[in-house]
Amino acid sequence: MKAAVHERFGPPGVVGVVEVPVPVPGVNDVLIKVLATTVTSAECNMRQGKPVWGRVILGFRRPRKRLRTLGLEVAGVVEAVGAGVQRFAPGDEVFGFTGFAVGGHAEYLRMPATGSLAPKPVGLSFEQAAAAVDGATTALFFLRDKVGVRPGQRVLINGASGSIGTYAVQLAKHLGAEVVGVCGPNNVELVKSLGADEVIDYTERDFTADHGRYDVIFDAVAKSSFPKSRRALRPGGKYVPTTGFDNNFWALWTMVRGGPKVVIGMSVNKNGTLPVIKDLLESGTLRVVIDRTYPLDQIADAYRHVDTGHKRGNVVITVGSPA
Incomplete structure (x- = not known):
């Protein structure tokens, strides 16, 4: 073969x-x-x-x-x-x-x-x-099973036009959230067509400057970090990365301290x-x-x-x- x-x-x-x-x-x-x-x-x-x-x-x-x-x-x-x-x-x-x-x-x-x-x-x-x-099951695992996205929450998907992000936009919307997608200028219309309520072109705006706007930030492309993103989270908000070894440290750190949490996991089975x-x-x-x-x-x-x-x-x- x-x-x-x-x-x-x-x-x-x-x-x-x-x-x-x-x-x-x-x-x-x-x-x-x-x-x-x-x-x-x-x-x-x-x-x-x-x-x-x-x-x-x-x-x-x-x-x-x-x-x-x-x-x-x-x-x-x-x-x-x-x-x-x-x-x-x-x-x-x-x-x-x-x-x-x-x-x-x-x-x-x-x-x-x-x-x-x-x-x-x-x-x-x-x-x-x-x-x-993998993209669809990974997005479902994190959004539904790990952080329990529910109606009324505001969820940001960083990397909304990728293999995980395209499903994450659709699944977060399916779970009842208000969805904000982040992508490059060539993919804005695609992400809108997937159901995003708002789309941020990262070449024009930095979502991490949106102080206290999001219940969940789902980073599907590891292009941000918890230290950068935490100010954009609401009290009790959750930063959810799909990759990044340093996020193990931040998950432990935020477990001990109060405030926004880093939620990690592996979608293998x-x-x-x-x-x-x-x-x-x-x-x-x-x-x-x-x-x-x-x-x-x-x-x-x-x-x-x-x-x-x-x-x-x-x-x-x-x-x-x-x-």
């Missing part, structure tokens, strides 16, 4: 498509024929071996063998199942998240049947389904959120935003585009066809 592999850390050119053996499912595994996957900022960092402390997991001098094929989000068809699997059957259309095992940038993927996997939303293409996995996202997609409540689509053979170009930091929504990789 074809798989995108990087043997060393570095720029997009280190990724090449090669032939590797098809994985064999174990007794409790499923083998998925991957039809679509994505390239995200997270994978761009992993490809570069960033952050440096992450090399404890990724590999110190070069990527660990099992992490040389990246790919977190997938959609496809179950090709085979192990003898102990009852949750899925061959022919099932699925979408899911590979987690720390990665491996989605390939024609076939082996996953535990208990992994973050669910039936593909009816009416969506495989490309749309793959693009609706998505079995509780994927079915919710599936229903919201099928009902038309959530919209999938796809910037560009590339075939697997051009995945290095996809990495180059994501590396620019200016993608809108999601960048999708087509891998195969259902037949």
Whole structure:
């Protein structure tokens, strides 16, 4: 089978498509024929071996063998199942998240049947389904489960035009909040179309100067910080970053001290959120935003585009066809 592999850390050119053996499912595994996957900022960092402390997991001098094929989000068809699997059957259309095992940038993927996997939303293409996995479930995890966004609250989404931010705008609105999106000038109309009540062009206005205006600041792109953002929070407000090692310190610090809080977490097991996202997609409540689509053979170009930091929504990789 074809798989995108990087043997060393570095720029997009280190990724090449090669032939590797098809994985064999174990007794409790499923083998998925991957039809679509994505390239995200997270994978761009992993490809570069960033952050440096992450090399404890990724590999110190070069990527660990099992992490040389990246790919977190997938959609496809179950090709085979192990003898102990009852949750899925061959022919099932699925979408899911590979987690720390990665491996989605390939024609076939082996996953535990208990992994973050669910039936593909009816009416969506495989490309749309793959693009609706991590961004949507991460936004739901933080906004609903970690901070409990509710009607009447004022929620700011920093990075509102990205893969997490586009879903965060829609989900915060769905939860009843008044939503303010922050993005660049080229994406203002997109963010408005997703339901934002107000959109801030960060080249013209600094949201951190909005003293005491927000109940929640959801930073989907790690372009701000708690020290900068805290003055924009209302008393009891919450700053919610999706990444950033230093936020562990701020979470502990604000737990001890009074005032606004930093809320952190990791959205890895998505079995509780994927079915919710599936229903919201099928009902038309959530919209999938796809910037560009590339075939697997051009995945290095996809990495180059994501590396620019200016993608809108999601960048999708087509891998195969259902037949």
